[in-house]
Amino acid sequence: MLSSQYRLRLEHICQRISKGEEVGLDDMIWAEKLSKANTTAREWLRKARREGSNDIKDGSMDDFLNRMDLGEADPTDYRSGFDSADDIKDWFMRDKPDDWRTRD
Numbered sequence: 344m345l346s347s348q349y350r351l352r353l354e355h356i357c358q359r360i361s362k363g364e365e366v367g368l369d370d371m372i373w374a375e376k377l378s379k380a381n382t383t384a385r386e387w388l389r390k391a392r393r394e395g396s397n398d399i400k401d402g403s404m405d406d407f408l409n410r411m412d413l414g415e416a417d418p419t420d421y422r423s424g425f426d427s428a429d430d431i432k433d434w435f436m437r438d439k440p441d442d443w444r445t446r447d
Contacts, residue, residue, distance in 0.1 A: 345381060353377060353384055357391035386412050 345353065356374050359366045366374075378385035390409055399405045425431045 345377075345383060349377065349384075353387060357387050360388070360391040361394035363395050 352370075353374060356366055356370050374384070374388055378388045390412060393399075393405075393409050399409055425434070
């Protein structure tokens with residue numbers, strides 16, 4: 344569970360990211376460290392990045408995927424198909440964060 348101070352600071356950082364505004368290096372380092380330790384923070388940061396990288400309209404498929412926290416936040420990680428069975432295997436074997444099985 345995030346403290347009120349951490350939550351407010353993270354919300355401010357996520358709002359700036361989603362609007363495409365500049366975020367300071369110290370704030371980004373802090374948010375990344377927090378997201379590694381807290382799944383809620385990781386989810387908020389991922390959603391903010393997805394909103395910042397796309398022009399998401401309410402009611403669109405992108406809006407649905409963002410609200411459900413599905414898909415990749417980074418457009419460079421998008422896949423449109425696989426060339427072989429090994430590509431499929433590699434996609435499913437991607438690294439997961441250390442705490443992917445735990446709850447906050």
